[in-house]
C-alpha cells in the first residue's frame with residue numbers, strides 16, 4: 419500500500435515523522451498504559467513473578483491490529499524488567515545467519531523485540547525454535563556434505579514477538595511463547611483518557627467533551643486518536659484560541675472529513691457506490707474499486723477492514739454487500755428485498 423493514501427484514519431503508522439511523535443507519546447510503564455486491562459494485568463503478573471524468581475520471564479507474543487500498542491508494550495516489558503532492549507523485525511531477517519548473529523550478540527536477560535514476526539523466513543524461524551527453547555543455536559559451518567553444525571550457547575533472553583496476523587504463525591512457533599496477549603480495540607472511555615494524556619504531553623488545552631469527541635471518532639485505535647488530536651490541535655491554533663472544545667473538535671473533524679463513526683471520505687464513497695450504483699451488491703471488489711477510482715488493494719486493505727468490523731459491509735463469496743447499517747449511514751432508506759442473507763456467508 420502506498421504511504422499517505424489515507425494518513426488520517428488509517429491505523430498504520432504513516433511516516434518517519436509520525437513515528438517520532440509516536441515515540442514521544444508512548445507510555446513508559448504498565449501503570450501508564452491505559453486500556454487492555456486483561457493483557458496488562460496478566461503481563462504484570464508474568465513480569466512480577468519473573469522478577470521475584472530472578473529469572474528471565476517466558477517469551478511473550480503480542481498480537482492484534484495496527485496501532486493498539488504492541489511496540490509500546492514491548493518497550494514497557496524491557497523497562498519494567500530494567501533490561502536492555504534489542505529491536506528487529508521479521509522482514510529484516512533474511513537469512514537464518516542474520517538471526518544467529520543477533521541471538522549470539524544478546525546479553526543475559528536482554529529483551530529481544532521481534533516485530534512482524536510472521537514475516538520471518540522459514541529457516542530463521544526454525545533457528546528461533548531452538549533458541550527459544552534451549553537457548554542454543556546451531557551454526558552451520560561449510561557447505562554441502564562437509565557442512566557441520568556447531569552448537570552455540572546463547573544467554574537466557576526474553577523474546578517479545580509482535581504480529582498483526584497471529585493466524586499466520588506456524589503452530590510450533592506459537593507454542594513456544596509462554597504468554598500470548600491479544601490486544602483488542604479500545605473502548606471510547608479508554609481512548610478519551612489516552613487523548614487527554616497525549617494532550618497534556620503536547621501541552622494542548624482540551625476539554626473533556628473535546629477529548630470524548632476525538633475518542634469516539636478514532637476507530638478504537640490509540641494511534642488514530644493521537645493523530646486526530648494533532649490535526650484538531652492545528653485547527654484550534656489556526657482558527658481559534660488553541661483550546662480544543664467539543665464544538666471545535668466537531669468543526670475540525672468535519673473539515674478533515676472524518677465522520678461521527680470515524681469513517682472518512684474513502685470509506686463513505688465505498689458505501690455510497692455500493693448502495694447507489696450497485697443496489698447494495700453483491701459486487702466484485704475490482705468493480706467496486708473502479709467505481710470509487712481507487713486501486714483494488716486500497717479498497718481492500720485500507721477501507722474494508724474497518725467497514726467490515728463496524729458492520730457496514732460484508733464480504734461474501736459472490737462479492738461485497740452493504741448491510742442495512744450502511745444504507746442508513748449514508749442517509750438512504752434500506753430497500754426491501756436486498757440480499758442481506760448473503761452476509762451469513764461472510765467468508766472473512
Ligand SMILES: Nc1ncnc2c1ncn2[C@@H]1O[C@H](COP(=O)(O)OP(=O)(O)OP(=O)(O)O)[C@@H](O)[C@H]1O
Nearest residue numbers: 440443444451452484485486487488489490640641
Ligand atoms: N494503551 C495505550 N495508552 C496510551 N497510548 C497508547 C496505548 N497504546 C498505544 N498507544 C499509542 O499509540 C501509538 C501506536 O502504538 P504502537 O506503536 O505501540 O502500536 P503497534 O500495535 O505496535 O502498531 P503496529 O502494528 O503498526 O506496529 C503510539 O504512539 C502509542 O503511544
Ligand SMILES: [Mg+2]
Nearest residue numbers: 488489490533
Ligand atoms: Mg509496532
